[in-house]
Amino acid sequence: MKHKIGKLAAATALATVLAGPTWAQVDVEWWDFLGGGDGVRMKALIEQFNDEHPDIQISATTLEWGLPFYTKVRTAVAVGQGPDIMTYHLSRLPLALEEGVLSPITAEDLETAGLSTSDFFEATITAASTDDGALMAIPFDIHAVVTYYNRTALEGTEWIDADGNLTNLSSVEDMTGLLTWAKDNGFSDPLSFQSEGGGGTWRMFYTLLRQQGGEMLTDGEVLAGDNMDKAVKSIQVLADWRAAGLIPEQASYEASVGLFSGKRSVLHINGVWEVPTFKDSAEADTLGYEWFANEVPQLLDSPATWADSHAFAIPNDDDMSQETRDAVLTIIGWMEKHSLAWAGAGHIPAYKPTVDSSEYATLQPNATYASLANNAAFDPRSKIAGVGSPIYDAVDNLIAPAVHGFLSPEEAAGQMKDQLQSLLD
Known part of the structure; x- marks a missing residue:
């Protein structure tokens, strides 16, 4: 009898698996402008994240770098059709503020992401903030x-x-x-x-x-x-x-x-x-x-x-649910803590624990020129x-x-x- 019950339980479990997961999956729309080696590495990170987080799935789209990307973002956000998360150059932050396309990153947001501003090089946090100190994006790297x-x-x-x-x-x-x-x-x-x-x-x-x-x-x-x-x-x-x-x-x-x-x-x-x-x-x-x-x-x-920085930004969308925003912040925190893979593209991670790690110390020539993080001259x-x-x-x-x-x-x-x-x- 125990054998039959065991077989019945196994069949029930299998049917549950075949019917689909029991968690509520959050689908996150991602936009970036990353081509070449950057694109290859980011796609690998996204795939790894999706594999590790069946409850959060990133659907990524790569758009044309430069002015076409930012024009698309401005237009899409204005009509409520923007992504949930996007890459952003911090040199574009002043124009983004004028256009009102970014959602501020609060202290509670950082806590959800498992991050704090002290985790990042000061120059990147300054570049990612308004003149009165409001954080508008989360830096991912310094590229100089x-x-x-x-x-x-x-x-x-x-x-x-x-x-x-x-x-x-x-x-x-x-x-x-x-x-x-x-x-x-x-x-x-x-x-x-x-x-x-x-x-x-x-x-x-x-x-x-x-x-x-x-x-x-x-x-x-x-x-x-x-x-x-x-x-x-x-x-x-x-x-x-x-x-x-x-x-x-x-x-x-x-x-x-x-x-x-x-x-x-x-x-x-x-x-x-x-x-x-x-x-x-x-x-x-x-x-x-x-x-x-x-x-x-x-x-x-x-x-x-x-120098400039690639950063993660959240579009200004009043209709975004808290569930989606929390999923976005989970993605950002995970990306920062896996930024050693991004360093393979030559970039200096903005997340200091990565740069301070023994693994990064062996990455050359990156570790040798990492000193420039303290001398980074961002655009006006x-x-x-x-x-x-x-x-x-x-x-x-x-x-x-x-x-x-x-x-x-x-x-x-x-x-x-x-x-x-x-x-x-």
């Missing part, structure tokens, strides 16, 4: 420009130390000396970066500006006071390097990467997101030399490096700044031409000031 370099070519020179890191680069003159040496030793474009287009040129210009303590915007004024002189100096440095043949003429993004991979550049300044590219090339033995990456050297008055807090913004357009139309000799640095900085100021007045 770093200096990739050909270790093999620099071996035995004064610019590499016993540990294989860059050294003796503490002024513009020092950098010019290295690049001139490289030019004389067969590197046709000693320092490569995206010199065609606003993105790469902006990151170079802004890094040099911030290393002088310069500010693009001060109390609503563009390049106020001596910031104009600092902007001119930043452009002049790049223009001098271009005139001497030390940086490429109007290199597209892909071409700039190719110059370094093809041993035509000894240095390459680009985002940390290219780490997987060079790792894959090295593992496939197609690079032909040893590479590494360090924080961008301090060439001027203080350490600073252009303004509606005219950030990814796909008017500042990028102004750099593309004015600063890049000045670097290539079509305008003087003074003309470019002056016209940029006038153009951007008109958008704020």
